[in-house]
Amino acid sequence: EDKVVQSPLSLVVHEGDTVTLNCSYEVTNFRSLLWYKQEKKAPTFLFMLTSSGIEKKSGRLSSILDKKELFSILNITATQTGDSAVYLCAVAVWDTGNQFYFGTGTSLTVIP
Amino acid sequence: GAGVSQSPSNKVTEKGKDVELRCDPISGHTALYWYRQSLGQGLEFLIYFQGNSAPDKSGLPSDRFSAERTGGSVSTLTIQRTQQEDSAVYLCASSAPGTSENEQFFGPGTRLTVL
Numbered sequence: 001e002d003k004v005v006q007s008p009l010s011l012v013v014h015e016g017d018t019v020t021l022n023c024s025y026e027v028t029n030f031r032s033l034l035w036y037k038q039e040k041k042a043p044t045f046l047f048m049l050t051s052s053g054i055e056k057k058s059g060r061l062s063s064i065l066d067k068k069e070l071f072s073i074l075n076i077t078a079t080q081t082g083d084s085a086v087y088l089c090a091v092a093v094w095d096t097g098n099q100f101y102f103g104t105g106t107s108l109t110v111i112p
Numbered sequence: 113g114a115g116v117s118q119s120p121s122n123k124v125t126e127k128g129k130d131v132e133l134r135c136d137p138i139s140g141h142t143a144l145y146w147y148r149q150s151l152g153q154g155l156e157f158l159i160y161f162q163g164n165s166a167p168d169k170s171g172l173p174s175d176r177f178s179a180e181r182t183g184g185s186v187s188t189l190t191i192q193r194t195q196q197e198d199s200a201v202y203l204c205a206s207s208a209p210g211t212s213e214n215e216q217f218f219g220p221g222t223r224l225t226v227l
Contacts, residue, residue, distance in 0.1 A: 004154075034215070041201055041221035043155075048215060088154065099168060100145070100216070104154035 003027050006089050006103035013110055017079050021106045023089030024071040033065055033072050036088040038105065043088055046074070079110045114138070116219035118204050124225045125194055133189045133222045137206030145207075145216060146179060146189050148200040155203065161187060194226045 007022045025033065032050045036043035047056045049065035049072060056063050060079075065072045076083055086105040093099050117136045125131050137144050146158040157171040161181045172178070176195075181187040191198055201223050205216035 006154075041223070042203065042218040045215050045217070090155075099160065100157060102147075102155035102157070 003101040004089055004091050004103040006087075006106050008106060009104070010107040011109070013079055013108070015080060015110055015112050017110075018075065018077045019079060019108060021074040021076075021087050021089075021108070022071060023073070023103055025089075025091045025101070026070060027091050027093050027101060029094040030067070031092040031094050034090045034092065034100075035063055035072070035074050036090065038086040038088055039084075046087075076108075079108075081110050081112055084108055084110045116204055116206050116217050118202075118219040118222050120222055121220060122223045122225075124227065126227050127196060128193055130190065130192045131194055131224065133191075133202050133204075133224070135187045135189070135204030135206075135219060137185065137187070137204070138208070138217055139185075141206035141208045141217070142184065143207045143209070144181060144187050145205045146187070147203045147205065149203060149221075150200040153200075158189070158202075191224075194224075196226045199224055199226045 004025045011019060013019055032048050034048045035046040037046055047063045052065055052067040060077045063074045086107050088105045089103040091101045116138055119134045123131055142163055144161040147155040148158060149155050159166055159172055159179045160168045163184045164181050176192045179189045201221045203221045204219045207216045
């Protein structure tokens with residue numbers, strides 16, 4: 001049973017384009033949603049979202065969460081070749097311990 | 113400040129052998145997680161430690177997998193009688209107590225290849 005679903009699975013764009021990555025989830029005891037960028041092996045943290053409708057922004061990247069419709073989007077404007085990576089969405093839930101569910105990721109390729 | 117470290121970075125082993133993977137979390141981080149990532153797959157949760165105890169072992173794929181953490185710091189993931197399907201990158205992450213608890217810091221991973 002898929003708890004976190006990301007789309008598209010892969011995306012190829014040209015430098016300067018704007019992209020929107022999607023993450024939908026179905027979990028109980030939702031705590032937060034996190035976005036990570038994975039270029040080689042280790043993912044690096046981008047955003048943590050806990051409240052609906054509040055945009056988080058960092059440079060050309062922004063993200064927002066909709067807890068009613070159970071999804072989040074990650075936007076990247078004016079893409080650069082350095083944005084090429086796999087973008088992972090994770091959902092943290094309240095459980096007996098910390099529990100995180102990851103999506104399979106969206107592979108983004110930015111070509112010059 | 114050192115980040116999460118893992119060793120070895122690469123491990124090639126023969127089917128049926130046991131392997132031990134090590135994770136050194138960031139100092140002071142009480143929570144520690146093990147994940148694995150197979151080719152083309154997302155991260156698969158294996159086990160979570162809070163201090164030395166593992167309240168959630170639900171992700172361990174079989175009884176060939178075990179993990180321990182001593183002194184609330186270093187953790188080892190042991191895979192016994194390795195199988196080819198165990199080939200993957202094994203990632204460790206740690207997080208600090210308090211408001212940043214959701215943010216996990218990942219190590220560089222161990223790439224395991226079972227021949």
